[in-house]
Structure formats: structure tokens, C-alpha cells
Amino acid sequence: MQFSKSTAYGLHALMLLAKSERGRNVGIKELSSSLGASESYLSKIMSKLRQDGLVRAVTGVNGGYELARAASEITFLDVVQVLEGRQHLYECFHGSDHPLPSLEAAGDEPETPEFAFGEGCPVKQVMDAAELQMNRYLQQHTIQSALNQAGSCDAHTASKK
């Protein structure tokens, strides 16, 4: 289990857009050469971000992308959910919900097993809650907040130059 490259690209593209900002449209060429991704591939990603309302795009001369809302209003969770999808990380394998098989009931009912639970399967509960912990954190961090972090780092590495 890993985040897809698309998510990495998407996050970085948004960081770049946030840095540039001020009405200026940033073209796919600029983005792709900055990130080292192909134009075609990155454009797919940008397209998804647009469809989900994270960026605006304008075609034609001087066209390109810009953030659709303030960088402080775009959370990491937004980006992850667009590019990784919104399914749960943990998916049950029998039917859609609840069970938890027991050893004893094994041979008896192979197709409609006598399972122990209703809604509150503890395995799924733990896994979903774990996912929630991560998502909560991702939701608390925005492109802007990351950019601020970057700023302070910038300062201290600039001195090295």
C-alpha cells in the first residue's frame, strides 16, 4: 500500500500554483518541466483536480492553471481524495458488511455463513478508525500551511548558499 505517484505530482503542482498565484495562469509545460513529469500524464492529473474544483483551467493562448480557491482552503485531504479515490482503505471481503467468521461454523454453511456480528465488526471498526486518524491530520494541513513551513526552511537554507 502506497500513495500513487499521481498524488505526489498533484500535491507538488498545487504547491507551485500557490507559489506563483496572482492571476497568472501556469501552463502544463512549466509545471511538467518543473516536476519532471510528462506533459500528457500531468495534464490528466490536472484535469482531475479541475473536475473536482481545486483548480481552474483556461485553454488557449496564455491559458493554464490557477488555484480555484485560496491555498489555505485546499487541504491535503482534498488532494488525496481526488487522486486516490474515496473508497475506504480497508475493504471487507465477504459481502459488503459485518460478519467475522467462527471456526465452528466453518463446514456448516459455506455460502451463507452464520456470522457473529451486525454493524459493529471490531476488525473493520479499528481499520476505519485508523484511516480516520490519518484523514483528520491531512484535513488539518493545507497547501498554504505547507508553503509557510517551506518559507521558514527556505530562510535557513538560503544562508548556506
Place this chain on the structure above:
Amino acid sequence: MQFSKSTAYGLHALMLLAKSERGRNVGIKELSSSLGASESYLSKIMSKLRQDGLVRAVTGVNGGYELARAASEITFLDVVQVLEGRQHLYECFHGSDHPLPSLEAAGDEPETPEFAFGEGCPVKQVMDAAELQMNRYLQQHTIQSALNQAGSCDAHTASKK
């Protein structure tokens, strides 16, 4: 991004072993028929769990698997790390560590770009911390604790029967 089926199977298998317990070895046949997984596939998973010291296995007649330590000492994180691997969820795409490309530096140095950061890249920081939130939660929950949850659920669904 999703947890693999292997993780689901692994967790369930351990739940079953914990339920049975008391010196008795549970064979792959029992496990696979309870979970609805093939013997061959599940045995690979069990093998991994054994290599990582979560279960013990004994071959031959009356052989099978049992927990290698108390169910309360096996965390969800243990299982996830064995079956999903221990790499970080978020992987950087240029080089191994730090940068964050800037638009301006794009055309200049295509191969060794002038990046802004040392260790503290904010994007990676956020993503790694998010992962940590999830892992912390997974570490706090054990096969035993899930089983306890299960017990209480059992009680209230048993009345329905």
C-alpha cells in the same frame, strides 16, 4: 490506495487463532474454509506471519498454527507492517530526499535542480506525519482488544437468535 486482501486475511486468521487458542494447532484447511480463501494463498500469508514471529507453525500430523505470543501483544500495526511492507506510504519522486522544485529554476538545471530544502520538506513532513497518526492508532489496538469488542457484540446479537 487500499489495504491488500492479504492484510484482511491475515487479521482474520489471527482473530481465529486467538479465539481457538489453548495449545491447539489450527490447520490451514480450517482457516481457509472459515475465511473463504484458498489454502495455497492463505498459507503464503501464514508463512509471512510466521517469518515475522507473529505465529508459530508445526508441520505434520496435528500440525498447524498458533499465536506466537499473547493476543494482547499482537497489534494491528504488527500485522499491517508484515503484510503491507514497511515502506512509507508517501514516496518522493526526485532522488531520495528533499527538494521542492521552483518554477523559476525549471529550465536551468534539468538534471540537478536547484531545490529549496534540506531535510525538512514540508510536503513529505505532512504525509509522513499523517501516516504516523494512522500507525499510532493501529499500534494501540491488538487482536485481543478487537476480540473483546467482538465479545460484547456477540452478546447482543446472540439475543436476536
Place this chain on the structure above:
DNA sequence: CATATAATGGACATTACAGGTCCATAATAA
């Protein structure tokens, strides 16, 4: 209007990996 520019979306091709099977081998109890 004509033209150059730039994003879009559909249709591919490629690659990687999860998921799954098979079998020969080794270990163990009876």
C-alpha cells in the same frame, strides 16, 4: 477571420504488482 496556443478526453500501450495456483520438499505424529 486566421493562426498559434493550450487544455481536454478518448483510446491506446506498457509496467508493476496483487492475487492466485501448482508442486516438489521437508518435518512431524502415529
Place this chain on the structure above:
DNA sequence: TTATTATGGACCTGTAATGTCCATTATATG
């Protein structure tokens, strides 16, 4: 010795991520 049971290597398969190509559409500019 025999039946049983886990092991691990080799292999196959399907699907999703990655990546490319192109025809179309939209826009600014002169």
C-alpha cells in the same frame, strides 16, 4: 512407514497505475 501438514519456489493471471498519442475544443491576438 505412512499419512499429514507446512514450506517455498516457480509460475500464471488480471487489474490498476503509469505513460503516450492524437483529434478536438476553446481562447487570445493581430
